[in-house]
Amino acid sequence: MSWLPRSTPIDGYPTKTSDLQSETEDVLVSHLPREDTPPVLNKNPHLQFLVRNLVQGFPARYTSQDASQPWLMFWTLQCFSTMQVGIDPNNKQRAIDTILSWQHPDGGFGGGPGQAAHLLATYASVCSLAIVGRPGPKGGWDQIDREKIYKWYMSLKQPDGSFIVSTVGEVDVRGIYCLLVVAYLLDIVTPELIAGTAEFIVSCQTYEGGFASASHPYFAAQPDEDASPHCLPFPRPNLGEAHGGYAFCALASWVLLKPFLPEGSSLNINGKRLLRWLVYMQGSEIELGGFKGRTNKLVDGCYSWWVGGEFALLEALGITGHHDRSESDAHTDGNDEAWADVDAFKHFTDSLFNRKALQEYILCAGQHPAGGLRDKPPKNPDAYHTLYCIAGLSAAQHRVFPSQARRRQLEEAWASDGELNDRLRKTAFVEALSWLEEEGTSKVIGPSSNRVNATQPLFNLTATHTEGIMSHFYHQTVPRWIPTKAP
Amino acid sequence: MAPVDIADSVPYSERPEWSDLTPVAQYENIQPLAPIFYNPDYKDATDYFRGVVKTGELSPRVLDLTETIIRLNPAHYSAWQYRYQTLIATKSSLADELILTNELTRIYLKTYQVWHHRRLLLTLLNDPLPELPFIEEILKVDVKNYHTWSYRQWLLAHYNREDMWVQELPLVERLLEEDVRNNSAWHHRFFVVFERGGADGEDTVRQELAFVKEKIALAPNNLSAWNYLRGILDHKHLPYSTQADFTKLYVVSSIALNEESVVDLENPRPSKGAQLPSAAAIEFLADVYEAEGESGLSKAVELWRSLADEHDTIRKKYWEYRIREATVAAPD
Numbered sequence: 143m144s145w146l147p148r149s150t151p152i153d154g155y156p157t158k159t160s161d162l163q164s165e166t167e168d169v170l171v172s173h174l175p176r177e178d179t180p181p182v183l184n185k186n187p188h189l190q191f192l193v194r195n196l197v198q199g200f201p202a203r204y205t206s207q208d209a210s211q212p213w214l215m216f217w218t219l220q221c222f223s224t225m226q227v228g229i230d231p232n233n234k235q236r237a238i239d240t241i242l243s244w245q246h247p248d249g250g251f252g253g254g255p256g257q258a259a260h261l262l263a264t265y266a267s268v269c270s271l272a273i274v275g276r277p278g279p280k281g282g283w284d285q286i287d288r289e290k291i292y293k294w295y296m297s298l299k300q301p302d303g304s305f306i307v308s309t310v311g312e313v314d315v316r317g318i319y320c321l322l323v324v325a326y327l328l329d330i331v332t333p334e335l336i337a338g339t340a341e342f343i344v345s346c347q348t349y350e351g352g353f354a355s356a357s358h359p360y361f362a363a364q365p366d367e368d369a370s371p372h373c374l375p376f377p378r379p380n381l382g383e384a385h386g387g388y389a390f391c392a393l394a395s396w397v398l399l400k401p402f403l404p405e406g407s408s409l410n411i412n413g414k415r416l417l418r419w420l421v422y423m424q425g426s427e428i429e430l431g432g433f434k435g436r437t438n439k440l441v442d443g444c445y446s447w448w449v450g451g452e453f454a455l456l457e458a459l460g461i462t463g464h465h466d467r468s469e470s471d472a473h474t475d476g477n478d479e480a481w482a483d484v485d486a487f488k489h490f491t492d493s494l495f496n497r498k499a500l501q502e503y504i505l506c507a508g509q510h511p512a513g514g515l516r517d518k519p520p521k522n523p524d525a526y527h528t529l530y531c532i533a534g535l536s537a538a539q540h541r542v543f544p545s546q547a548r549r550r551q552l553e554e555a556w557a558s559d560g561e562l563n564d565r566l567r568k569t570a571f572v573e574a575l576s577w578l579e580e581e582g583t584s585k586v587i588g589p590s591s592n593r594v595n596a597t598q599p600l601f602n603l604t605a606t607h608t609e610g611i612m613s614h615f616y617h618q619t620v621p622r623w624i625p626t627k628a629p
Numbered sequence: 630m631a632p633v634d635i636a637d638s639v640p641y642s643e644r645p646e647w648s649d650l651t652p653v654a655q656y657e658n659i660q661p662l663a664p665i666f667y668n669p670d671y672k673d674a675t676d677y678f679r680g681v682v683k684t685g686e687l688s689p690r691v692l693d694l695t696e697t698i699i700r701l702n703p704a705h706y707s708a709w710q711y712r713y714q715t716l717i718a719t720k721s722s723l724a725d726e727l728i729l730t731n732e733l734t735r736i737y738l739k740t741y742q743v744w745h746h747r748r749l750l751l752t753l754l755n756d757p758l759p760e761l762p763f764i765e766e767i768l769k770v771d772v773k774n775y776h777t778w779s780y781r782q783w784l785l786a787h788y789n790r791e792d793m794w795v796q797e798l799p800l801v802e803r804l805l806e807e808d809v810r811n812n813s814a815w816h817h818r819f820f821v822v823f824e825r826g827g828a829d830g831e832d833t834v835r836q837e838l839a840f841v842k843e844k845i846a847l848a849p850n851n852l853s854a855w856n857y858l859r860g861i862l863d864h865k866h867l868p869y870s871t872q873a874d875f876t877k878l879y880v881v882s883s884i885a886l887n888e889e890s891v892v893d894l895e896n897p898r899p900s901k902g903a904q905l906p907s908a909a910a911i912e913f914l915a916d917v918y919e920a921e922g923e924s925g926l927s928k929a930v931e932l933w934r935s936l937a938d939e940h941d942t943i944r945k946k947y948w949e950y951r952i953r954e955a956t957v958a959a960p961d
């Protein structure tokens with residue numbers, strides 16, 4: 143190769159951080175894409191890796207994830223969905239039975255049978271059921287005890303609008319994200335459930351623009367246990383620095399909560415600062431354009447999704463790579479639906495991050511030759527990195543955005559059944575399902591067989607699985623969407 | 630409580646003192662998908678743990694059992710949770726528990742649960758001062774561990790004691806002395822100086838600006854320091870133009886930099902080894918020009934173009950977006 147990208151400048155002042163950075167660059171540089179051979183997604187070895195884990199089981203080193211069994215299931219199943227692979231009815235049923243054995247008698251799902259219910263485990267269980275489940279006896283969906291989940295959720299609620307992840311557990315934005323996704327999917331969002339939660343999310347944004355794990359509601363221990371704690375007005379102090387994983391959870395939570403803010407609310411996150419921080423998480427050419435999770439840390443395949451997946455979420459805040467601003471405005475309030483979306487296609491040519499480079503990182507550095515994907519070479523693959531590399535590849539290949547035309551179509555099709563909170567339920571349903579993939583604009587690096595499915599960016603499920611489970615719990619028929627091809 | 634020696638320990642199924650309890654297998658009537666192949670010790674201990682959870686027993690022997698599980702899998706949150714509830718129910722010594730937790734924290738510093746358990750204990754023990762040197766010890770093992778930092782920040786916010794706060798800036802300065810690119814230390818500095826509330830007057834701002842500019846001079850391509858500079862200005866609603874003269878020293882190439890005899894303390898010059906221009910400085914100056922409005926726009930666009938085409942090409946799309954946003958924006 144004649145051309146080598148430049149190393150990260152160290153200003154003649156090496157420190158531990160820059161040493162580690164240089165060592166990583168030395169490794170990554172040997173994985174640079176070759177000009178003569180386009181990078182290939184080795185689907186077969188990855189599928190073998192996944193099938194082995196699913197059917198034969200996980201080796202003993204996964205004992206450290208014994209309390210995350212729903213995650214092992216979700217990571218594996220969602221990989222299949224994203225890689226366009228179906229699961230046979232027998233294994234589907236085994237998956238359903240396994241997942242139901244994690245349901246706690248007092249509501250929610252635990253990390254395994256007999257384990258305490260946990261917000262994260264509940265997300266992974268319910269999303270797994272969205273993939274393999276169905277209505278009816280033994281189908282998984284109707285065996286979810288929604289009333290108990292709701293009661294349990296309310297028992298976890300804190301005065302500052304946050305939630306602890308389990309009884310006597312910790313507070314962080316991962317738990318809130320997981321709670322909101324499940325509440326959306328199962329149709330159990332209520333004003334009481336989400337009161338104060340948007341305020342909490344906003345208070346987790348740091349000066350860098352990303353989000354911290356949590357914020358602290360007040361200063362000083364309160365010796366009087368009976369006194370109800372008073373929350374600080376903004377800003378509340380952040381617990382921890384801006385981090386890609388927490389930023390994803392916080393931003394997705396914000397997008398899920400925003401439709402329920404009272405009209406005229408001035409509450410907001412700083413989108414400009416968030417965007418700046420997100421683009422800075424992309425490593426330079428010598429890092430193959432992979433994403434890192436924090437300033438001055440190393441690139442890692444899982445942030446392909448946690449950070450790379452956030453750009454789609456920004457679309458919901460009107461922050462977009464659309465070239466023509468006036469067109470996107472027209473698109474918002476135009477009354478000719480087909481026309482509006484065709485127009486959007488015509489004007490979309492760009493994104494806000496380097497999609498090509500991210501795909502190259504995943505394909506050239508993220509794939510383990512023996513199957514499965516990883517943090518970075520020379521590390522071993524694992525179930526977690528396999529999904530989030532594949533999901534990141536999906537985010538880099540497709541533009542997914544909330545379509546106004548689809549939204550109107552869903553609103554018109556909504557069948558009111560006079561239930562309490564009808565408007566709120568309708569909002570949740572429409573918000574979740576209005577995400578569309580922009581047809582004909584996917585940017586696949588390498589052969590077309592590298593293409594993976596688009597995912598709904600809020601939940602990390604395919605549109606089909608999202609529609610399936612939501613139409614069931616909301617008792618709605620999802621109108622068919624006929625995509626208008628770009629001219 | 631003495632730590633269990635796992636290698637020599639007798640399985641719970643062979644211990645007479647546990648013979649009254651019926652172990653519960655994990656999967657009884659189903660053939661699970663995606664199972665984990667546990668080693669026999671782990672399977673044995675967790676079978677008994679499920680048995681305990683089923684009967685609801687809260688007794689001293691549960692403390693032994695949960696410790697065994699935690700040492701085999703420190704992410705077993707149910708074992709931690711059950712252990713905490715047992716400690717409370719049996720009125721066990723929380724001070725002793727903290728000593729054990731010290732050991733577990735040193736080994737398992739990457740798990741959520743060990744730090745949360747600590748936080749639960751501290752909330753009841755209310756003796757935060759010795760925590761600060763302990764955390765520093767853990768920082769020596771991993772100076773960027775997220776849990777360590779968020780725990781320290783919780784401790785400071787929760788107790789809000791002057792005798793604790795005073796130790797923080799010296800710590801941050803030591804850590805930045807060791808590694809000026811340590812973003813966790815920069816974040817902690819922001820937390821201590823600006824998020825405490827009430828302590829960030831004009832003097833503080835002047836002091837912080839001087840501090841961060843000196844650090845930028847040392848390594849002008851260090852994004853952590855530039856982010857801190859932006860953080861101060863944003864937080865105090867100060868215009869970026871106040872730092873234009875300083876930033877201009879960092880957008881020229883090294884060769885063009887003239888020797889200057891007058892030392893300007895407000896605007897420290899780049900170090901000898903600096904690789905200029907610094908992309909972060911170019912970005913900053915572009916923001917200064919953008920804020921000027923119409924008159925600065927062409928200069929801002931020129932700088933963004935130089936980032937897109939030469940100095941920060943991976944973010945080409947973003948710099949082009951900035952150009953579009955600034956030029957398309959309605960004039961009034």
Ligand SMILES: [Zn+2]
Pocket residue numbers: 442443444445517527
């Ligand atoms: Zn990772």
